[in-house]
Amino acid sequence: MIKSLLEFWPVLWPALAAIGVILAVVPFLGLYMTFVERKIAAYVQDRVGPNRVGPFGLFQAIADGIKIFLKEQLIPDHVFTTLYFLAPAFSLITAMFALVVMPFGPVATDYKDGFRFVVAPGIDIGILMMLAISSLSAYGIIIGGWASNNKYSIYGAIRSCAQFISYEIPLGLSILGVIAITGSLNIEKIVEAQSGSLLDWNVFWQPVAMLVFFTAALAETNRLPFDLPECEQELVGGFHTEYSGIKFVLYFLAEYTHIVTVSFLTALLFLGGWHFPGLPGPSGASTPILLLGLGVLLAKVALVVLVIILLRWSLPRFRFDQLMGLAWKGLIPLGLINLVGVAIVLSLGLPKHLLVATVILPVLAAYYSAAKFNASMASTDAMRQGLSPQGAVSYE
Amino acid sequence: MSDPQKNDPQKNEAQMNKPSAKKSVKWGEAPKMSILDALYLPAIASGLATAVRHAVSGKATTRQYPEVEPEIPPNYRGVHRLNRDEAGRVKCVACYMCQTACPANCIEIIAAPAPKDDPHWKDRDKFPATFTIDELRCIYCGMCEEACPVDAIELTSIYDLTGMTREEMIFDKEKLLSVFDETVKSGQDPVRTNRGNLGPAAEVSPTAKGAPPPPGRGKSG
Amino acid sequence: MNPLPIDPKNLPLVNGDPFQGNLAQILLMVILLGAVAYLLLQHGLIKSKMMAWAGAGLFAFAALMAFTSIPMQLDSLVRMCFSILAVAGGIAFITTREPVHAALGFATAVLSSCGVMFMQSAYFIAAATMIVYAGATIIIFLFVLMFAQKAQLQWYDVQLTSPVIATVVATSLLLAIAWSVSESGEILPVKLDLTRPYSLAETGPSPGTVMPPVPEASMTQEQLNAFVPAKTSGLGRSMFTDYLLAIELAGTVLLVATLGAIVLAQKPERDLS
Numbered sequence: 072m073i074k075s076l077l078e079f080w081p082v083l084w085p086a087l088a089a090i091g092v093i094l095a096v097v098p099f100l101g102l103y104m105t106f107v108e109r110k111i112a113a114y115v116q117d118r119v120g121p122n123r124v125g126p127f128g129l130f131q132a133i134a135d136g137i138k139i140f141l142k143e144q145l146i147p148d149h150v151f152t153t154l155y156f157l158a159p160a161f162s163l164i165t166a167m168f169a170l171v172v173m174p175f176g177p178v179a180t181d182y183k184d185g186f187r188f189v190v191a192p193g194i195d196i197g198i199l200m201m202l203a204i205s206s207l208s209a210y211g212i213i214i215g216g217w218a219s220n221n222k223y224s225i226y227g228a229i230r231s232c233a234q235f236i237s238y239e240i241p242l243g244l245s246i247l248g249v250i251a252i253t254g255s256l257n258i259e260k261i262v263e264a265q266s267g268s269l270l271d272w273n274v275f276w277q278p279v280a281m282l283v284f285f286t287a288a289l290a291e292t293n294r295l296p297f298d299l300p301e302c303e304q305e306l307v308g309g310f311h312t313e314y315s316g317i318k319f320v321l322y323f324l325a326e327y328t329h330i331v332t333v334s335f336l337t338a339l340l341f342l343g344g345w346h347f348p349g350l351p352g353p354s355g356a357s358t359p360i361l362l363l364g365l366g367v368l369l370a371k372v373a374l375v376v377l378v379i380i381l382l383r384w385s386l387p388r389f390r391f392d393q394l395m396g397l398a399w400k401g402l403i404p405l406g407l408i409n410l411v412g413v414a415i416v417l418s419l420g421l422p423k424h425l426l427v428a429t430v431i432l433p434v435l436a437a438y439y440s441a442a443k444f445n446a447s448m449a450s451t452d453a454m455r456q457g458l459s460p461q462g463a464v465s466y467e
Numbered sequence: 468m469s470d471p472q473k474n475d476p477q478k479n480e481a482q483m484n485k486p487s488a489k490k491s492v493k494w495g496e497a498p499k500m501s502i503l504d505a506l507y508l509p510a511i512a513s514g515l516a517t518a519v520r521h522a523v524s525g526k527a528t529t530r531q532y533p534e535v536e537p538e539i540p541p542n543y544r545g546v547h548r549l550n551r552d553e554a555g556r557v558k559c560v561a562c563y564m565c566q567t568a569c570p571a572n573c574i575e576i577i578a579a580p581a582p583k584d585d586p587h588w589k590d591r592d593k594f595p596a597t598f599t600i601d602e603l604r605c606i607y608c609g610m611c612e613e614a615c616p617v618d619a620i621e622l623t624s625i626y627d628l629t630g631m632t633r634e635e636m637i638f639d640k641e642k643l644l645s646v647f648d649e650t651v652k653s654g655q656d657p658v659r660t661n662r663g664n665l666g667p668a669a670e671v672s673p674t675a676k677g678a679p680p681p682p683g684r685g686k687s688g
Numbered sequence: 689m690n691p692l693p694i695d696p697k698n699l700p701l702v703n704g705d706p707f708q709g710n711l712a713q714i715l716l717m718v719i720l721l722g723a724v725a726y727l728l729l730q731h732g733l734i735k736s737k738m739m740a741w742a743g744a745g746l747f748a749f750a751a752l753m754a755f756t757s758i759p760m761q762l763d764s765l766v767r768m769c770f771s772i773l774a775v776a777g778g779i780a781f782i783t784t785r786e787p788v789h790a791a792l793g794f795a796t797a798v799l800s801s802c803g804v805m806f807m808q809s810a811y812f813i814a815a816a817t818m819i820v821y822a823g824a825t826i827i828i829f830l831f832v833l834m835f836a837q838k839a840q841l842q843w844y845d846v847q848l849t850s851p852v853i854a855t856v857v858a859t860s861l862l863l864a865i866a867w868s869v870s871e872s873g874e875i876l877p878v879k880l881d882l883t884r885p886y887s888l889a890e891t892g893p894s895p896g897t898v899m900p901p902v903p904e905a906s907m908t909q910e911q912l913n914a915f916v917p918a919k920t921s922g923l924g925r926s927m928f929t930d931y932l933l934a935i936e937l938a939g940t941v942l943l944v945a946t947l948g949a950i951v952l953a954q955k956p957e958r959d960l961s
Contacts, residue, residue: 083485099958111522113524113527113529114521114522114527115518115519115521115522116521117521117524117526117527117528117530118526118527118529119529119531154792194811195811195812196811196812196815199812199815199816199819200811200815200821201820202815203814203815203816203819203823204818204821205817206818206819207822207823209823209827210795210827213827213830213834217788217834225834228830228834229831229834229835230836232827232828232830232831233831235827236824236827236828236831237825239819239823243819250920251920251921253920254921255920256918256920262663266872286623286745297731304906373683381515381518381519381522382511382515385511385514385515385517385518386511386514393891433508434502434506435507437502437503437505437506437507437880438502438505440505441500441501441502441504441505444500444505445500448497448499448500449497452494452497455494456492456494
């Protein structure tokens with residue numbers, strides 16, 4: 072058995088190395104994203120932010136980490152212990168597991184031996200696999216909320232259920248257009264299809280899909296405009312009300328890992344991945360070129376992360392019916408019509424950049440909803456003023 | 468909504484005469500929603516722009532506290548002090564007014580008769596043998612200094628009171644007097660009392676002569 | 689494609705092959721033993737402890753027999769772990785009294801089955817199962833359970849209705865599955881049907897290929913391409929031509945299951961006499 076394992080070694084070690092990179096970087100990244108978020112939050116609110124520990128407060132994240140590891144492990148009496156402990160772990164496992172097929176650096180589609188910037192290269196269902204695993208991330212929240220045996224927690228869990236189920240649909244729909252034109256579910260091939268000029272980036276012919284994808288993915292991360300499962304004002308802490316210390320860290324790490332995943336996916340699927348005009352592709356490239364590609368990808372990812380963090384400080388939280396309305400009445404129809412547009416363009420053999428015209432879709436939707444809203448306001452007004460026959464009786 | 472109501476002529480009439488149906492009522496116009504409003508994206512963009520504008524403005528309003536101390540207004544209600552009179556004696560006459568007025572029951576006074584044979588104390592009947600304030604229990608409402616007839620107890624503008632144990636937060640008479648010495652030395656005197664002047668109770672009582680009691684306390688009210 | 693330099697089929701057997709070739713008979717025996725064990729267990733739980741223990745013992749014996757009779761390779765150890773987890777999840781699903789635990793048991797069973805499918809290189813079906821069942825269906829179950837949880841179990845939740853019929857149906861289903869998988873490892877030749885323009889039959893594996901097809905280093909790129917549709921359009925075409933019947937059947941099964949759930953959900957009238 073050991074002999075056969077040794078035979079596998081040349082295939083095994085690049086995967087192990089990539090796993091090592093992910094396992095080493097992701098917790099560190101999660102730790103420092105809290106720092107970056109606090110800093111940006113402070114700047115947006117005209118504050119200074121953490122600046123005491125180390126130069127520019129850089130060691131604040133480490134101090135926070137040490138503090139939270141040394142905190143008391145509080146276990147309430149009324150929880151269902153096994154699931155209570157399992158839930159945060161499951162949350163982080165699913166968040167990290169989704170990174171298995173995600174290239175975090177330039178990966179050529181003619182997979183060679185040696186280190187690659189991905190754990191499992193050449194998985195033909197790559198993006199589907201990511202969706203499948205990230206759809207499991209709701210379990211951590213649901214189980215945690217239920218096992219806490221607490222009304223606030225279970226409300227958080229229930230909200231999370233509804234939110235996850237609703238936003239899975241536009242998430243899938245928005246990716247379908249990209250997949251249909253690329254003709255592959257393999258993430259590396261999707262990025263490969265965006266090489267060449269700037270206009271080959273998917274964002275320039277699938278803008279609506281990107282909008283829908285980004286919104287839905289943001290909702291899946293439970294970030295602020297969509298953080299109904301854990302909103303402090305209504306639910307204390309939501310699903311993590313009863314969690315403290317290291318268990319709480321696992322939940323938070325999972326959330327930040329999700330942000331990283333979403334940012335990577337946005338950069339890979341819509342922003343051209345590691346491609347940049349003038350930069351050669353990763354196939355047969357030398358190490359400096361590969362590192363340059365890595366830098367380009369990371370810069371794009373950082374940009375998306377920045378937008379996500381800034382959105383938190385510029386948008387208020389949705390009401391729950393607005394949240395559901397956005398998914399079912401806004402994003403799903405947009406995604407569907409966008410998909411039909413892609414199908415028409417593909418089956419008629421039209422140039423794919425015609426799909427830029429899909430930006431008309433949200434405008435039309437906005438026109439329609441504004442007209443509807445104004446009409447309903449006008450009728451309510453007339454009713455109030457007693458002008459319409461309905462109003463004469465319904466008022467009082 | 469119900470049918471009998473609809474058929475009742477009297478009720479219908481009453482409804483037509485309700486204030487909202489009258490011509491004199493002015494109705495505000497509900498703002499119309501434009502396409503841009505319904506698209507939400509411009510609003511999101513402007514929100515992001517506001518966030519970014521603030522982020523890059525570099526005008527942080529944070530005060531770097533331990534290095535830069537805040538300016539505390541002189542009428543701030545901070546740590547208590549027990550005032551001394553010109554002779555350096557504790558000004559308190561142990562009348563229990565502050566202890567009675569205190570809503571948090573944090574003041575405890577034990578009075579003792581002033582030593583009569585000592586010339587230093589010959590103008591006083593009583594003085595506080597002990598005077599303790601539990602600074603943890605105190606709510607810093609200022610009722611004690613309002614109640615004090617001789618302006619012996621005052622709240623200073625010292626705001627950063629800390630301690631490692633509960634015991635050291637219970638201030639006795641010596642500690643309270645040392646707070647007075649410190650604040651006088653550093654010029655952080657509170658403004659609201661008439662320091663150096665005795666209050667109305669120390670003077671010949673006007674009520675004894677049948678006059679109405681003074682409206683305020685002290686000479687300047 | 690990323691062909692492995694090592695053919696997993698050449699991996700050494702872990703336990704040898706004690707029952708060389710008699711897999712079909714062994715499977716038949718295991719299933720029948722299991723059926724008897726189940727009936728013993730069910731009746732034993734109501735009537736006598738001895739019978740229940742006998743059933744449990746018989747179960748264990750059947751499981752041991754199955755375990756030792758299946759030729760084990762290195763990768764089938766992992767597969768075996770997934771299978772055991774799946775069975776455990778299924779047992780938890782039908783035995784726990786807490787509805788949420790039951791749903792989580794179901795989730796475990798589904799996810800472990802997905803693991804088995806991954807081990808068989810059936811990536812698409814595994815990911816699809818994960819999204820549809822684990823990611824959506826069971827979460828909806830949990831959603832409903834959290835809303836509509838009852839404090840106590842009702843009498844009809846714990847009462848056995850007809851264990852014999854259930855056992856017979858389950859046994860015949862299992863036998864059918866066992867029969868279909870013990871068909872000596874070869875797939876039927878695919879007829880090259882050019883009238884179906886989008887069929888996988890154009891590019892499918894040649895007759896007599898051992899399943900699952902394993903890419904080998906000696907193969908040309910063209911041969912390798914035959915294993916997977918090159919584009920997602922090929923996937924869609926194959927799903928709606930070659931596997932149309934299977935997909936429609938799966939849909940029908942789901943529909944029937946829904947109807948069954950509605951029928952079962954009606955509260956039976958309690959016989960007052």
